[in-house]
C-alpha cells in the first residue's frame with residue numbers, strides 16, 4: 001500500500017502571501033491611504049492604479065454588471 005500523503009499546503013485554511021511594498025510609497029488610488037502590503041506583486045508601471053484592501057473590496061462589491 002502506498003503511503004498516503006496529505007496535502008500540507010491545504011491544512012489550516014489558506015494563507016495568502018503578502019508582499020511588503022512599504023518602500024514603494026504606494027498610495028491608494030481612491031482614498032489616499034498608504035499601502036504597505038499587497039496580496040500580489042505590484043507592477044511598477046501601474047502603481048497609481050493600486051487600491052488599499054478596503055477600497056479593493058468595495059470596488060469588487062460595487063462592480064457594474066453590464067458588459
Ligand SMILES: [Zn+2]
Nearest residue numbers: 028031052055
Ligand atoms: Zn483606499
